[in-house]
Amino acid sequence: MRSQASILHLDLDAFFAAVEQRDKPSLRGKPVVVGGVGRRGVVSTASYEARTFGVHSAMSGAEARRLVPHAAFLGGRFEAYWQSSRIVMALLGELSDRVQALSLDEAFVDLAGTAAPTDPDALFAYAEDLRAELTRRTEGLTASVGIGTSKLMAKVASELAKPDGVRVVAAGTEAATLAPLSVRAVPGVGPVTHQRLQTLGLRTVADVQRAPLSELVREVGATWGPELHELAWGRDDRPVEGHRDAKSISQETTFEHDQTDRAWLEGRIDADAAHVCRRLARHGQFARTITIKVRFGDFTTWTRSRTLPGATDDPQRVAQVARSLLDQVDVLRGVRLLGVGVSGFVRAAQEELFWLDEGSSSEVGGPGEPDVGGDGGAGESFGDGPFGRRRRELYWPGADVEHDELGRGWVWGAGLGRVTVRFETRDAPGGPVRSFAQDDPALHPAGPLPMAHEVPVTDEDED
Structure with a gap:
């Protein structure tokens, strides 16, 4: 155990929903639910305004609508979330060269040996300055920060600081801080x-x-x-694991609540496969082995992998194999963590003649060690995944769009061949609402607007 509080845990508050409220001024201060829009959709993140009605992640979309029918139910915008996440992770990288990102919105930072103070009061002020700078660079997002003598205590401290606060657990107070908490507070x-x-x-x-x-x-x-x-008792000596040369590329997400909906998990796989393949492409590599990692609610961890006859950087191929591996998993046990990874890198593609669902897979693993961490569209024409990676339409509630004459906006609603758009951006609120035919040649899908502190994508990007 460390003799001083020197591990920081940062967790962005209601991250996906907060990004949507930042970029859509008409939704600020109102209940927003990301996910839960398909027939079998599941809530990914709810804003704090929606949480007051009892909405939480992993809840079915139908139940969320029953609790708060007036909320804005949006499909996800992974690129916008990733854009803000890179800004946050770059900021943390300025504090220390030992930053361990757990997901898009959560990371540990080892402050030992840095310019960070050691006095608890000074650490509190240090964390407040960090949060203020984060809000400035992300143009409005907030974070909860905990600092303690271990990963465990830093994570617990950030949970106690939620939302939008700071908690420092001084050395020697670990057991007393933990004692009144529910056993669920233990990772x-x-x-x-x-x-x-x-x-x-x-x-x-x-x-x-x-x-x-x-x-x-x-x-x-x-x-x-x-x-x-x-x-x-607060005893935890796990180190903060900084950047290492990658022999594999993976993306993992620890869920706030155990997930049992296979369609929702498949949607998560689609998003993770797309992210992993972007990183593959930036490295100029192709992968032969595709792996999924599943951690259940009882902390049993399994990995399953498949080696292809050729190499690929195609996100659809990676997602297809990963979903077929997930078919071997009993998700009704409750999935706490899900990840997609690739390995077996080569510098040239080795094209497969056929895509086959059949193939041998390897299964390794067993009881996992405790770890700290880890957050569709209208009608049935959109996929049920949290980021709608299998949508068959161009437009879904919340999607960024651009009109040749009216400019930037976002999809207010879609269906029956029509798209309704609110024309506003984070800096230009209160624009008009207009409806168009879905095939209107003047209306186009768009990506997120650039940000002043946007971080260029590099080979070293780690989410």
């Missing part, structure tokens, strides 16, 4: 472990602190029991 305690602990009457971290180690081992296993006991 790795998902629904299954939570239920097992409840059967023992262990509801708070203090209960786990007082429990005999033998009882924990009997209930949750010889590997996880001792680890749970150590974490309950």
